[in-house]
Amino acid sequence: MPLVSRQTELAISAPVSRGKIIQNMVEWGHFCESLFEATPMRPSQLFAALILSLAAIGASATAQVAADFIPRSSEIYLEVSSAADLQQAFAADGPFREFFALPGLARDIPYPLFRGLLDLVAEHSSAEIAISVETGFLAQIEIRAAARSQSGARTIRTAIAENPLFKDLDLLPGNSPDSFEIAGLGEVAIRQGFLIISKTAKDIDELCALKPEDSMSQHGGLRQLRERSPNAQLRGFFSRALIVSDLKILGMKPDNFFGSLLLDGLRQDLAQAEEVFFQAELLPEFKLQLRGLGRKHPRHWTNPESDATTLPALDHEIGRLSLNHDLDEFWRNREKIVSVEALPGLAEFTQNFDTLLSGISTTEVIASLSPGLEIVVLEKDRSTASGQPFLPGFVLALNLKTERDEEFKDRLRVAFQTTIGAINLSAGAEHRRPYLQYSRQISGVEILAARFVGAMPFDEEQVSDNFQPALAIAGNRLFLCSDLEAATAAVAAELESATNPQPMRHQIELQGPGVERMLVFNRKLIEDQRLLKEGDTLEEASEFSAALEALAGSVKRMSFSRRLWSKGALWDFSILRQEKQ
Amino acid sequence: MTAALKPFSGPFGRPEARLLLSRTCLGCSSADIDLAIELGLEATIAKLVAGDFGARVSAASLARLQQLSPNSFEELRAGLIYRALVGGDALRSTMTLLLHDHFATAFRKVRSIPFMTAHLELIREHALGDFPALLLKMADDPAMLIWLDGSGSTKARPNENFARELFELFSLGHGHYSESDIKAAARVFSGRRVDAAGTRFLPADHDDGLKTAFGKNFKTEAELIEIVVAEPACARFVAEKIGRHFLSAALNDETAETLGKALRAHHFQLGPFLTEVLHSDLMYSKAAAETRIRSPLEFVIGSLRALELRGNSEALAAMASTMGQSLADPPSVAGWPEGRAWISTATIIARQRFAIEVSKGAKSELKLRQRKAAAEDLNGICEAVLGRTIAAAPDLDANFFERAAWVLSHPEAQLI
Numbered sequence: 003m004p005l006v007s008r009q010t011e012l013a014i015s016a017p018v019s020r021g022k023i024i025q026n027m028v029e030w031g032h033f034c035e036s037l038f039e040a041t042p043m044r045p046s047q048l049f050a051a052l053i054l055s056l057a058a059i060g061a062s063a064t065a066q067v068a069a070d071f072i073p074r075s076s077e078i079y080l081e082v083s084s085a086a087d088l089q090q091a092f093a094a095d096g097p098f099r100e101f102f103a104l105p106g107l108a109r110d111i112p113y114p115l116f117r118g119l120l121d122l123v124a125e126h127s128s129a130e131i132a133i134s135v136e137t138g139f140l141a142q143i144e145i146r147a148a149a150r151s152q153s154g155a156r157t158i159r160t161a162i163a164e165n166p167l168f169k170d171l172d173l174l175p176g177n178s179p180d181s182f183e184i185a186g187l188g189e190v191a192i193r194q195g196f197l198i199i200s201k202t203a204k205d206i207d208e209l210c211a212l213k214p215e216d217s218m219s220q221h222g223g224l225r226q227l228r229e230r231s232p233n234a235q236l237r238g239f240f241s242r243a244l245i246v247s248d249l250k251i252l253g254m255k256p257d258n259f260f261g262s263l264l265l266d267g268l269r270q271d272l273a274q275a276e277e278v279f280f281q282a283e284l285l286p287e288f289k290l291q292l293r294g295l296g297r298k299h300p301r302h303w304t305n306p307e308s309d310a311t312t313l314p315a316l317d318h319e320i321g322r323l324s325l326n327h328d329l330d331e332f333w334r335n336r337e338k339i340v341s342v343e344a345l346p347g348l349a350e351f352t353q354n355f356d357t358l359l360s361g362i363s364t365t366e367v368i369a370s371l372s373p374g375l376e377i378v379v380l381e382k383d384r385s386t387a388s389g390q391p392f393l394p395g396f397v398l399a400l401n402l403k404t405e406r407d408e409e410f411k412d413r414l415r416v417a418f419q420t421t422i423g424a425i426n427l428s429a430g431a432e433h434r435r436p437y438l439q440y441s442r443q444i445s446g447v448e449i450l451a452a453r454f455v456g457a458m459p460f461d462e463e464q465v466s467d468n469f470q471p472a473l474a475i476a477g478n479r480l481f482l483c484s485d486l487e488a489a490t491a492a493v494a495a496e497l498e499s500a501t502n503p504q505p506m507r508h509q510i511e512l513q514g515p516g517v518e519r520m521l522v523f524n525r526k527l528i529e530d531q532r533l534l535k536e537g538d539t540l541e542e543a544s545e546f547s548a549a550l551e552a553l554a555g556s557v558k559r560m561s562f563s564r565r566l567w568s569k570g571a572l573w574d575f576s577i578l579r580q581e582k583q
Numbered sequence: 584m585t586a587a588l589k590p591f592s593g594p595f596g597r598p599e600a601r602l603l604l605s606r607t608c609l610g611c612s613s614a615d616i617d618l619a620i621e622l623g624l625e626a627t628i629a630k631l632v633a634g635d636f637g638a639r640v641s642a643a644s645l646a647r648l649q650q651l652s653p654n655s656f657e658e659l660r661a662g663l664i665y666r667a668l669v670g671g672d673a674l675r676s677t678m679t680l681l682l683h684d685h686f687a688t689a690f691r692k693v694r695s696i697p698f699m700t701a702h703l704e705l706i707r708e709h710a711l712g713d714f715p716a717l718l719l720k721m722a723d724d725p726a727m728l729i730w731l732d733g734s735g736s737t738k739a740r741p742n743e744n745f746a747r748e749l750f751e752l753f754s755l756g757h758g759h760y761s762e763s764d765i766k767a768a769a770r771v772f773s774g775r776r777v778d779a780a781g782t783r784f785l786p787a788d789h790d791d792g793l794k795t796a797f798g799k800n801f802k803t804e805a806e807l808i809e810i811v812v813a814e815p816a817c818a819r820f821v822a823e824k825i826g827r828h829f830l831s832a833a834l835n836d837e838t839a840e841t842l843g844k845a846l847r848a849h850h851f852q853l854g855p856f857l858t859e860v861l862h863s864d865l866m867y868s869k870a871a872a873e874t875r876i877r878s879p880l881e882f883v884i885g886s887l888r889a890l891e892l893r894g895n896s897e898a899l900a901a902m903a904s905t906m907g908q909s910l911a912d913p914p915s916v917a918g919w920p921e922g923r924a925w926i927s928t929a930t931i932i933a934r935q936r937f938a939i940e941v942s943k944g945a946k947s948e949l950k951l952r953q954r955k956a957a958a959e960d961l962n963g964i965c966e967a968v969l970g971r972t973i974a975a976a977p978d979l980d981a982n983f984f985e986r987a988a989w990v991l992s993h994p995e996a997q998l999i
Contacts, residue, residue, distance in 0.1 A: 529647070533651070534895075534897060535661070535896070535950075537665075537895065537950065539644045539669075
């Protein structure tokens, strides 16, 4: 029986049949968009979005989803220690209030009704009744109240009928003898000792027909989670999730090599896993851990033995992506990694890149790289910027193998200059300003840079306005940067860190305040995009951008890291919320 | 001033209001028609010309429309579509599209978003204004100079392309000018160069000598334009083009001549001229109704306006392209071939595909949503799209979008 067995648990679960998931996964992109539209995606929504997105990653890789590759079930359980805590969790300032911003829930079940229902449960049954709210892949929400006895369930049923809050609702006979329906809220049924409120009678039938193995309860997961959690005592309530799956679909080959470099290690973690285990805690810091139990990874998906070092934190850093891949290994396996359809495009790219390398080849350059790749995103000085979008600065850091000589490094410098020259060739025809190449010395390190010639009255070409590239090689670290300012910061940090190198982790990190400032600065651009691509009014677009800003502003730091352990992969995802002023 | 066109004196009912709005606003909803009837013919036309009719969004949103600054070709086109879909200045949008076709400048050669944006803004600004002033501005417009090779034209080697099209396509029509007129005009447009900053005037390359065209002497571009619009063929040529859009695809000689006189009487001021045309008997002639095949943009934008829908403007522009009308990228200097040329085996399938996309509603690539409640039954949708009900309409077990798609796939939905 998939319904919650403990009367003090609040469950938000989605025990969905495989067929239903297949159908829903086809529409997952649409759903994610809806979810995104429902921002502010406060932590609880992020949590739900993450779970759903992870499960859907594989589906995006192919249009043909095989049933065997789909997770058996996906459940999110929210626990409370008492009926009072349950009320507190969904109070106006409670951590789960934001669930009502989800499209399905907001539309189908108004918050006051839900609150009323909780109050009613607390008043009439104390610890006798549990409520479970089910959310599916399309944010279809069901509320279930589970009672220990028929009489408890009937008490609730009667109370709903008599409660003034629900007086405007039509209480209708249900589609089965032991159920009734509340228009606007859903179908209510008493089954197997449980009072069930669901959107439709059909859903109730499906729910009750689920086999035990479809539910996490079968695994005793909830109890195990409670025992393992280090922060169980923190605030009286916390959230956890479990996905039991065999996500073999994630092993499908991607179409894009560079996308694969960024994401497919993650996909492989899930693909190799025979069972994936999530654990999350909401307060004070939202943390989610995933452990994939399964086979070992091919070498190119990660590089646990790497001695790559990380670039120290730069001033005004707002984000960082560190990939501890062996790029040479990755490149040599490219034909195994990407789909056959993607290979011609990759060959064309290699050919074009070879031309710019003036005598050395793409393969030779990649073979000269030691493991580790980092992209650092920086806030730029906005005082001289014009128009939108205002892009952040970035630093791409690669590591050269120590045996590479100065001539090889000069070849890379020539390749940079050739590329700038090639861009200049088309500048006249496309009415763009050409680049002027120049160099600067920072503590003995030469930085090659390019800047636009003169000011441009038509400053609408803001994207190019934001990009005046620079290249530097400090020791064995190669930097390709968006501008001289970023290159200077990277070189200075590299020189400082030479005495105290830190190992590189496989991680992504974002600083909320910096992201928020970027969003604020590009507000008009974001709003314009909503107008043009969604048909929004300005008011709707403004609401959307304000929600995005609020979301970024509510997060102090968000990080994701990944490492391998003996039986699979271990992911850590955390959101540290910004302290309220 | 005595009107050159016979004013309409009949009752201004639903069919007349629909005819007026569907031709001036690309499309109209039942609510638009109700409003027009309530206002009456005079006030409706006044509001249309003033840009104050049928706005779908707030004043703040409309103000933002003025500031949309595209970063890509797709955004440039989407901006135009969005404006036509929601603006209260739909007549100006209609005229902008008409004059964009008239001056037919294409992004694929201009290759500059700022220049193409400025070109279309120039047209919009003058769409209900002074036509000779627009002609004169075109001579310095960076996009036009790139498109017709005016950039780099010098006194020593004046390029004749712009001068030729100025006469043949923009003002007089074929057969109303001579080669020597072109050569003289090319001289006056010399001395311009387009660079990243826009159009630069280079006095050393400009021929400021005395020239002769159409038997008259001139020295400056403004003097040449004055001579051109004074030519008898000019008013008829421009007025006929406008008349073919608003009145009937097949104007007879007499009507074209009358329209030309009206335009000249209004000193080529497009707003006052259009006001007279919209008040005229010709506008509401039943014989003229549904004689023209909707252009792809009229079909796409008009359908959404009629059904009170909103959606992804980029996708709408792309869809119109597959139907044969790639906004901001006309096929040649002559603009888009019209009439029956809009319909081919390929484009009719594209039009059908649009209907199929409509049937998917929010899940389509157009991301369609209802802006406000509209008639959802089949008859109501037929009335909104076609202006009449269909006697043999089936009892469709379908939602609003599927019903709308059924109506849009009808041949009558392709006519205006």
